Amino acid sequence: MQRPLTAAALTASAALLAACGGGGGPDADKAKDTEPPSAPAGVTAQAGSATSVHVMWERSSDNKAVTGYEVHHKGRKVAVVPTGRTMVDIERLTPSTAYSFTVRARDAAGNLSGPSVAIPVTTPPSTPDDGTPPTRPTALRGTVGGSREVTLSWEHATDAAGVTAYDVYQADSRVHSVPGTATTARITNLRPGTVYTFTVRARDAADNSSPDSPSVDLTTAPAPGSGPSTAPTGLTATARKGGVVLAWTPPDTGAPVKEHQLFLNGRFATTIVWGAQPPPGRVRYTFTVTDEPGTRYTVKLRAKLPDGTWGDFSAQRTVVVP
Structure with a gap:
């Protein structure tokens, strides 16, 4: 015969359900979050051309996490930006026209912040026959x-x-x-x-x-308590027919630096290994390129430290295949 549950058993069962998330889950957590993020501050809107405006703002805060931003023009949403980015280009605008943009932050529960201060901007007149770029700064x-x-x-x-x-x-x-x-x-x-x-x-x-x-x-200055920079310094990149010559000074780690990682266009390309005794002072390395003339590369390096970890990245250099 099945025995009826006692009040103590019911209490224990309820506690077990609560511990296991019974009736909860991510959707329930979202439903409980009714606090919206703070409204974005520091909004700027700059006309970059006759048909585009660049909108920027500062990060918002939230009791859990901001998941994205919405850019509005006079109450109409014109762009959605993922978290981590605080700028966007609004394009396909009309020349010689006044616009006003606001930004709102959104969290995982779908709460929207209040709108930021509205920022006015006017696009300049169009110059359709202008094909000549400005001089370099x-x-x-x-x-x-x-x-x-x-x-x-x-x-x-x-x-x-x-x-x-x-x-x-x-x-x-x-x-x-x-x-x-x-x-x-x-x-x-x-x-x-x-x-x-x-x-x-x-x-x-x-x-x-x-x-x-x-x-x-x-x-940038190191964080309090951190050690000196471990980045290679003085990186140069010189394009020659069929290859690119790199030269740099390895970081001072208190021991010979035998390995460097080479990154091309932001992606790992190869590991440069010097062997038992790396050369003293500045080092050089040449890699072959087979791309068409005018191909653009960005190059940066980082060194393997004595503890086996990889150090800070060097400055980045840009080189164009001749």
């Missing part, structure tokens, strides 16, 4: 502001119809844009103790981009 230089930010400055570029924006690139990825009247940019949210290589391009109303400015290498 010159005299790029920078200063490090602690462990997570740098400030860049450069000399104006020139353009027949006028420069509308300057785009800042790090490792061939655009990380910031400023108006064509500006010659400085502050880059934030960087990693401590890391080498960054920056270039700047000028852009006009026809969306023509200049060649890269000369690059500048900047190393």
